[in-house]
Amino acid sequence: MSLDQDGSSRNNPVYPHVSSSSPLKDLESGVSGREDGFVDLSRRSSESLHSAPSDSLELLDYGSPDAGLLGQTGPSTSSRRKGCWGSCAAWLSGPQPPRQYRIEPFFPRFQTAPLRLVDRFLPTRSSRVWALVAFHALWALIFLSILHRSVTGPDIPGYGSPVRLSCGAQLWSNSTNCGLNGDECRPFDDASFAFRCPAGCRQTILLEPYTVGDQDYNYRPLVIGGAADAEGDGIYRGDSFLCAAALHAGAINDQTGGCGILRRTGEQSNYASVEKNGISSIPFPSNFPLSLTFERGPIAACRDPRWLLFAISVFFTAVLSLATTSPAVFYSSVFFITYFQVALASDPPFSPDYNEVVSIGLGRFLPAAFVGFAIYYFCVRRTLTGLTAQWEKTVLWLGGCWVGALNTDTFDRIPISRLTPHDIQQQPGAVPALIIIVAILVVALLSQAWALCIEGRLPQYLLLYGVMACAGPAHPSLHPGAALSAGDGAADAAQSAVPGIASGAVHQRHRTLGVRQHPADASRAARGSPAGQSTTQHRRASHQRKQQHHFFLPMLPDDVAGISVLVNDVERFRAYRENESESDAATPFHWTRLRANETEFFRFGYFKTRDLGGIWYEDFTKAGTWLADGSWVHMAPGASR
Structure with a gap:
């Protein structure tokens, strides 16, 4: 080895890639080597021997020939317990150093092509800001124009503007609300009006046992009767769901909703069961004071615009998702568009006056925006930061967000109304659906836990979930989406749909229900169902x-x-x-x-x-x-x- 005048080596024949101007360091401990350029292993061995823990000494002694003379019988129970807890803690802490999950896009040049187009046509920050403002203004103009035209709608000759109905609207609400002899639900006959039903009313079913005669019915549309009379018109009992009965009669379409004319026909008898248009009606072999039928003939064009507006909103959010990498711009824009899509079109609160619907939507916007900001700041921001897989983000994250936001058209189709033992046992298909849901949630949670463990953030998230678990009994209305979104900070491609679905579901809850001040307990969840034996068992x-x-x-x-x-x-x-x-x-x-x-x-x-x-x-x-x-x-x- 050649030496300089100061005694240091000019090159290192063993490690030629290491600069010889500085001494080698131990790669494990970082201790500098000796002045001659070699690592001082003797000093490290001595230090390691003297600093060995007592458990290690016990193991060494136990394995020595003199273990029997020294009275050693193996590791102590406390030592084994300490080793077990230490291993668990080390596993929960993850690898050292932690690894940061990052999505490596497939076909990166293709996925970043929209970003290059933005850089080419909008090179300055001010031009991008103005383009973003114009983009939102264009969406609002198209959205509100179609919505206004739908709300005002065409008048039906002879009847005027049709009455807006919800899917569960009835002329006769139940056995006691109409008073003695049903006088509070008059008129019974010789009255007609034009109505308008939204799309998707075939899925509106009973959620509690409803008594018709001597039979109880549940988990099906409330359509009683429907057999044709002498004139060929189907006659329905007055407490039927109006829109479901109109679907049964063929007066409207389930995909687009529609308008029709309802006519009261007074007291009728023998409401026979008929299966038409995908709905099987309920029979009633006696009389009822209020009946109804639907007029036949051409009705003015009347369509529910929710799916047209949904397609427009999805297009605008998809373009925005492809064209931006800013988490704040992307998330706030998606939140704004999805909020008003759901609040005003896809799942608005029912009111005959649409101005009241707009007022309710605006009143719930600020609380929902606060929840949305909290989800973004603590969960979503980390996932979206530095993400350039534009197509994957659009399909997985944005697609999942829309699936969660349209909860009434996605998850509400699952045959589970409420997670109560009674409902799960009574509702057809609830048990298999629950098993599938639990399996999916377990896989999602394990995937999140693994990603957080690799990033070294699992202990603090376990603490957060522990707090949620403790708060669960006091607040049983804690939304599952909130629990899922808490662990959505790992930027893993396989989990991109999970934070989107969770965010959309939480947002949809606050759009439709607002901020619930009191948790729902089991008695409120019963929604008026019979709670055991009646107190009137002695009638004769x-x-x-x-x-x-x-x-x-x-x-x-x-x-x-x-x-x-x-x-x-x-x-x-x-x-x-x-x-x-x-x-x-x-x-x-x-x-x-x-x-x-x-x-x-x-x-x-x-x-x-x-x-x-x-x-x-x-x-x-x-x-x-x-x-x-x-x-x-x-x-x-x-x-x-």
Whole structure:
């Protein structure tokens, strides 16, 4: 080896790529080598020997021939426990140093082509700002023009502007809201009006058991009757979902919605079940005071614009996604467009006055914007920073965001209404759907955990999820999208759809529901379903004839204000407690059959008074059946609504 005058080597024959002007360093410890250019291994070995932990010494002693003489029997329990916890902590901390996930785009030149076009035609910052403003203004102009034309719509000759209906709109809401004999839901006949239904009403189904006669129905459209009368028009019971009945009758189209003319036809009997246009109706073999039918003939063109507006919004957001790499510009623009697409077109709150819909949407914008900023700052920003895979971002992230934002047309089609044991057991297809959803969530969460572990950020996210888990019992309405989006900071190509879906789902929740001030508990989740056995199990018939039926109802309990009787799902009798002495006497109820030789159904239930006035009804009994031949079929145990 040749040396300079100062004694240092000019070149290193062993490591020729290392500069000889500086001494070699130990690659593990960073300790400088000796002055002669070699690493001082003896000093490192000595230091390592003297600094070895006690556990290592125990292992060395245990493996030595003198272990039996020294009384060693192996590692202590505390040492093994400490080693286990240390291994877990080391695994959770990830590799050292951590690795940063970055999406390496496929065909990078193709994916960055939109960026080169932007650089070519918009070279300055000011030109890009003005182009962005003009871009949003163009979207707003097209969006609002189509929406305004749809809202005003054409008038139907002889009827004027059609009434806007929701998919669950009814003329007769339920058995008790229309009052005695249904007087609060009049008129029953000789009245017509033009209506307008949105698209997709075939998917609107019952979410609670609904009693029709002596049968309970659930998880299906509420369409009762529909068989043609002498004139060929389908006759429906008055408490049917209007838009679903119009679909059943063929008056409107499910894909585009439409307008029609509804005519009340008064009391009818024997609503037969008919399957038409993909909907199977419910039979009812008795009479009801309110019926309806739909006029036939050409109706003015009337289409739901939601899918046209959706296509326009998707096009604008896709162009923006391809043309920008700024996370702030991309996320804020997508949030703004998706918010108003959902709030005003895809899933607006129902109101006959569209000005009220706009007012509600604007009122919920600021709370939703705050939530959107929090998601961007803590979750999305890291994922989008430095991302140049423009097509992958557009397809995976933006596509996932739209899937989550259109929750009513995507995830709501999954046959799970609520995650309660009762609903999962009762709803057809809920158990397989739940298994698939849980499997997908487990895969997504494990993928997120692995990515965060590689980046060395898993411990703090586990702490965050621990806080969420502790807050879960106190706040059961915590949205699953919020839990998923918390761990979406890893820029992994395989997970790009997860943060988009989670962000879109959380945004959609705040667009449609606003900020919920109180968490929903199990009783609120019941939505009025029967909660066990009815308190009116002691009703009995004391005397009957073929066309008359006499009931003597036993004394009222002390905690109720009166008793109500439903006949054919219409409230026909209501008795109040006037004073304590009268509560000991049996309450008589005499009923004459409305139509001879026709089956009728009777249900009984208590009601109570509110502190501020008015009454509310408890559960009713199951229906007792008075057959056409005069015989009586006693009600089954249980409750109904």
